Amino acid sequence: MHPFEYRKVASAAEAIAQSADRRDAIYLAGGTEVVNWLKDGIVTPSLLIDLSACEFDRVSLDAETLSIGGLARMATVAADPAVQQIAPAITQAIEASASPAIRQMATIAGNLLQRTRCPYFLGARHSALGTRPSALGTRPASAERRVPSAEPCNRRVAGSGCGVVAGDQVGAAILGASPGCVATHPSDLAVVLAVLEAELVVQGEAGRRILGVEALYPVTADPAVENTLLRGELITAVRVPVGRAAGRARYLKIRRRASFDFALVAAAGYWLVEDGVVADVRLGFGGVAARPWRARTAEAHLIGRQPTAESVARAVAAELANAVFLPGNRYKADLLAAAATKLLLDPPGLP
Amino acid sequence: MPVHLTVNGRAETLDLDLRTTLLAGLRDGLGLTGTKEGCDRGECGACTVLVNGRPALACLMLAVSAEGQTITTIEGLAADGSLHAVQQAFVDHDALQCGFCTPGQIMAAVGCIEAGKAGSTAEIREWMSGNLCRCAAYPQIVAAVAAAANVGR
Numbered sequence: 001m002h003p004f005e006y007r008k009v010a011s012a013a014e015a016i017a018q019s020a021d022r023r024d025a026i027y028l029a030g031g032t033e034v035v036n037w038l039k040d041g042i043v044t045p046s047l048l049i050d051l052s053a054c055e056f057d058r059v060s061l062d063a064e065t066l067s068i069g070g071l072a073r074m075a076t077v078a079a080d081p082a083v084q085q086i087a088p089a090i091t092q093a094i095e096a097s098a099s100p101a102i103r104q105m106a107t108i109a110g111n112l113l114q115r116t117r118c119p120y121f122l123g124a125r126h127s128a129l130g131t132r133p134s135a136l137g138t139r140p141a142s143a144e145r146r147v148p149s150a151e152p153c154n155r156r157v158a159g160s161g162c163g164v165v166a167g168d169q170v171g172a173a174i175l176g177a178s179p180g181c182v183a184t185h186p187s188d189l190a191v192v193l194a195v196l197e198a199e200l201v202v203q204g205e206a207g208r209r210i211l212g213v214e215a216l217y218p219v220t221a222d223p224a225v226e227n228t229l230l231r232g233e234l235i236t237a238v239r240v241p242v243g244r245a246a247g248r249a250r251y252l253k254i255r256r257r258a259s260f261d262f263a264l265v266a267a268a269g270y271w272l273v274e275d276g277v278v279a280d281v282r283l284g285f286g287g288v289a290a291r292p293w294r295a296r297t298a299e300a301h302l303i304g305r306q307p308t309a310e311s312v313a314r315a316v317a318a319e320l321a322n323a324v325f326l327p328g329n330r331y332k333a334d335l336l337a338a339a340a341t342k343l344l345l346d347p348p349g350l351p
Numbered sequence: 352m353p354v355h356l357t358v359n360g361r362a363e364t365l366d367l368d369l370r371t372t373l374l375a376g377l378r379d380g381l382g383l384t385g386t387k388e389g390c391d392r393g394e395c396g397a398c399t400v401l402v403n404g405r406p407a408l409a410c411l412m413l414a415v416s417a418e419g420q421t422i423t424t425i426e427g428l429a430a431d432g433s434l435h436a437v438q439q440a441f442v443d444h445d446a447l448q449c450g451f452c453t454p455g456q457i458m459a460a461v462g463c464i465e466a467g468k469a470g471s472t473a474e475i476r477e478w479m480s481g482n483l484c485r486c487a488a489y490p491q492i493v494a495a496v497a498a499a500a501n502v503g504r
Contacts, residue, residue: 006413079466100466101406101459102393102481105411260480
């Protein structure tokens with residue numbers, strides 16, 4: 001682990017001020033991402049700004065908005081009665097994320113700001129054996145035990161290439177990918193928030209701004225761009241509009257293991273059927289792009305159609321008209337259609 | 352940098368390199384080697400401890416950011432010389448083979464039961480899914496957690 005200075009701050013304003021003085025500072029919230037990245041040398045800040053004492057970690061509700069603090073822990077949010085009542089898909093998405101202990105630590109903003117990754121981005125872990133440091137005192141445990149990734153990855157080392165091209169393509173993106181990167185964004189929550197049209201309250205040196213959750217992510221995957229936050233900016237809250245979409249949307253995640261795994265594909269949304277046809281629908285996909293993928297083409301395709309599996313399959317096919325497949329991820333087209341069909345026709349029950 | 356923690360009911364002060372994880376601080380700094388290092392990246396659950404009563408992965412926490420917190424490790428679970436109900440249930444149900452994952456399994460089980468997520472086999476399996484057992488003692492682990500949850504009721 002690269003040496004760093006450490007400061008614990010008590011407010012967003014203090015965090016932003018500390019960050020302004022140090023161009024390469026990074027924020028530490030739950031730590032479930034950043035501590036791994038520090039160990040792997042993926043981030044090498046000279047200053048770590050610990051947000052854990054800040055107070056933007058509350059859930060609040062008024063007539064129009066469910067507001068979730070950026071520092072709220074995932075487990076706390078999933079168990080919150082207001083969240084479960086107003087936007088149960090948020091609870092579904094969180095409970096499908098990571099493992100219970102990680103959800104106790106990880107924060108909502110941190111979840112949205114996870115790095116887009118694939119096995120090649122994480123490749124360093126496979127070459128870390130045999131470099132255990134000596135006891136504490138002479139050399140800190142967990143420090144400097146990782147070696148640089150032996151795998152090509154444009155997100156790890158610009159211009160090093162992409163290991164997926166000739167390698168493991170099972171998880172690779174099919175929408176919005178670039179030649180340089182076909183990794184997917186891992187957040188389950190982001191898919192639900194895109195469908196609920198949630199907004200982010202973002203604070204930085206220039207003040208406060210509101211950002212639609214979809215606008216947090218680049219439109220087309222770019223290995224050099226993780227998200228659209230400006231340097232030093234923080235997500236202090238997620239604001240979810242109260243209403244039909246929040247109340248009716250559900251989340252369905254398909255993964256290789258029954259639990260504690262990233263999505264192969266995921267679907268979020270709902271439809272409303274009136275007079276035998278789809279009168280209102282929202283649909284979003286996970287596991288298909290370096291961003292949560294709001295399926296607006298599929299939505300437009302479904303309006304006025306009969307609520308059948310055939311309609312869903314055609315709508316998903318329309319959404320995937322511009323999809324680019326690799327030999328190892330062609331299955332995602334069928335699996336996505338199946339997931340969307342199950343989500344809309346037979347939505348998963350609430351916890 | 353000095354770090355002040357309450358570990359298993361005792362006030363402790365550690366003088367640590369900033370880069371030390373809570374896991375390394377507990378094991379190498381305090382000699383509490385019951386908490387195990389498995390993957391050291393949050394994927395196996397062997398390092399599960401309770402931070403302020405809730406399960407946390409000690410490998411993903413910098414010790415310095417745990418300043419002022421209350422930590423419970425496997426060594427702090429037994430009270431007055433008798434095993435905690437979850438420990439006793441693991442013994443009764445033979446819920447281990449090599450034992451390496453067991454401290455993490457037990458701490459996660461305490462959290463699972465506390466959270467009220469031990470109501471059925473399926474629920475226990477889901478809520479214990481972050482704790483891997485390469486001996487695959489899972490059926491016995493689930494049985495032990497279910498039994499301990501019933502004891503607590």
